[in-house]
Amino acid sequence: MAPGYRLNVRSGPGTVYSLVRVLPEGAMVPIYCQTPGSTVTGPYGTSNIWDNISNGQYVSDAYVNTGSDGYVADRCS
Template sequence: MVPAIALAGAGSASAESGYQSYPVAPGVQLKVRSGPGTNYSVVKVLTLGAWVTIRCQCEGTTISGPYGTTNLWDCIGNGQFVSDAYVKTGSDGYVAAHCG
């Protein structure tokens, strides 16, 4: 299935989950960690051109990336977190519910 094209930084709704999906920064193989910070282990690495579905968001380690500097982390699955600095959400703040 080909992901929907995001317009003006907006995410696309995932029909099966109701959560929004967003593109990872171009040219980035993003590390997915077991918690919201660089002190957590890497559980996998996303491929180039990946999209992520954000279930919820929380604060963690501050990271600088293509979309700014932030301490916001996106939960993309059970025990799977990526820094929001690498996800094009079109916002500097929360775009999903707070985790926990």
């Protein structure tokens, strides 16, 4: 995750979904799968990819340092 940022965790892949929790600065997150959603601009660019980090919990890939602008995990089903 981007240093210096707290990250909103949403119930779905987009900013319209409810806020589940906020991750502290520098938190490490697992990426179980990825899915398209609303477009977000963050420290790692602009992306519509959302990372599933737990059951019903998503974060914008624009705030996660995956080393890629594309998909790095399987698509969520």
